[in-house]
Amino acid sequence: MSQNMVFRSKETTMQSSVSVMVYSLSGLDRLNEENVAAAMAVVEETGLSRILVTDGAGKVLYDTRETGSAVGNYVLYAEIVQALMGNDAFSCSYRNGAFRSRASSPVLYQNQIIGSVYAYEYDVEQAALLEGLQSNLLRISAVVGVCVLALSMLLSMALTEKISRLMTAIRQVREGAYSHRAEIRGGDEIAQIGDAFNSLADRLQTTEDARRRFVSDASHELKTPLAAIRLLTDSILQTDNMNRETTREFVADIGMEAERLSRITEDLLQLTKLDSGIIQAPVVVDVLPVLEQAMRMMSLVAQEKGSELTFSAEEGCLVMATRDEVHQVISNLTDNALKYSAGGPVQVSLRKRHGQVVLSVADRGPGIPEADLPRIFERFYRVDKARSRAAGGTGLGLSIVSDTVKRRGGTVEAANRSGGGSVFTVRWPAAEGGDAS
Known part of the structure; x- marks a missing residue:
């Protein structure tokens, strides 16, 4: 993004500079080395690395390069060709730590192309700034990446620990340890699931305690009349020559205990129906x-x-x-x-x-x-x-x-x-x- 911003800035600046030079040459009916040099002499310093002015055939009439001047030679740079065809041209590249920008525009006289202006800029200062920005971004990204990785690991470990505690509690309760609870602190969704699980475990424990107490009480209630019946029957069987009245009394007691067993059984069946929703x-x-x-x-x-x-x-x-x-x-x-x-x-x-x-x-x-x-x-x-x-x-x-x-x-x-x-x-x-x- 920074590089593209520099490209757009270079295009605006260089096109503006080339337009100024084209304007200084636009009053000439034809271009030669003398009148081009005179016209370019009044153009303010632009800070460009090189400026070329050609005639309509591409022959260089003006070159700011002091050594290796191309004056008198023909050049066929792509930007100059585009300018001689009547188009404004611009290109910019970034490589080897420098921005290389090229711009050109045609020089017109009475709507006739009589030449072109070509500008070239070699910029290492903004390239250095861009490299510094890229280096800082890389360092910041590396630091942020390490922090994110460390934070992700911590969160993952915390989440994994909470899930592990919850799974351990589920296994314990599944095996019958209804008193076991999931100790999960915090206010996140896992902690809320843990609270819901603990509430469910409380209900299971309450139900299990009630079931055990019910079974124990029912067994005790059934055991009492059964023990009485057994004691009375043993007394009848083990006593020789028991008189009729005593036998009738014992049999009556057995009947009463049997009737009590019947009442307990009927009540238990009624409660079972109620519990089952039938x-x-x-x-x-x-x-x-x-x-x-x-x-x-x-x-x-x-x-x-x-x-x-x-x-x-x-x-x-x-x-x-x-x-x-x-x-x-x-x-x-x-x-x-x-x-x-x-x-x-x-x-x-x-x-x-x-x-x-x-x-x-x-x-x-x-x-x-x-x-x-x-x-x-x-x-x-x-x-x-x-x-x-x-x-x-x-x-x-x-x-x-x-x-x-x-x-x-x-x-x-x-x-x-x-x-x-x-x-x-x-x-x-x-x-x-x-x-x-």
Whole structure:
């Protein structure tokens, strides 16, 4: 680019100088050595290396070179030939540390070509400047290239290290080490991927911990009735001449433990369906008929436990669910309240408030310790494990209620009553009217 700029500058300067000389000769009707020398004598010094003036045949009439003058000789430089043909000519080249510039123009008299002016310049000063500029550019380019290479290597190493850490974390988690985390600092995309991976690992670890706890709790819950059944059967088999009443008592106990196993199995199957997303399509359900049916069934349980079961309800409480789900939620909460009410009253109410269908089940039992309230809906979690098993609970009923309600867009919460006891409140989004089941 610098060289081309010099070329353009040379063309402008030399064409201007040649034009001045052509103008000084334009008043002559013909050119000879005497009148050309006189005309050129008044031209200011141009700093050109050589100036030639020829006649119309190419014979040199004027030459500024002192030694080896070409005056009287014929020259056929390409630029002079172009000028004698009526064209302005210019050429410039850069080689061997110098600019070599040539320019020529025709000399006219009454539109007739009577000669030409040829100028030649040999410039080493601007060539030196250009060489210096090129040398500086080379040095700067070399320094910049080295810096870019070093920076690229550093960035590559940093990027490679981050990717290596991320891949190591992925392999660790893939092999089951869910507690392993990718330690990637920074705010670039790799660090963001690392944060997303750590969040995923946290969820996997939480899920794995819950799965292990669930398997452990389920095994423990299944092991207890199985151990009781085995102990009772061994007692029957190893005792000779056991009387009829004792045998019937042991067999009745075995039946109760088998029934408990059946309840645990059914609850586990229900939770498995909920976890796998295998649920029926929701329909519009009128909760009131389902509540009345559940209360008729639970009233027998209340009589056995010596509790008073009452309910109040409003009409038009419609929800998007299935009839079995609503029945299960009502039955589980009511059965849970009857188990822990210690013979006290249990009140069930159904209301429609602010676009929600609200079901509440309240009892006058011992209540729930504040420390246990946040965990009351966890699977197999019991406030009083010994009392819960004695009451026949599996520790899964409230979990089933919570999962069932949440999958239909509702909520369930537990709280203690001011006068003693606890209250469970379920809220479903109210459904629009339609063909309710």
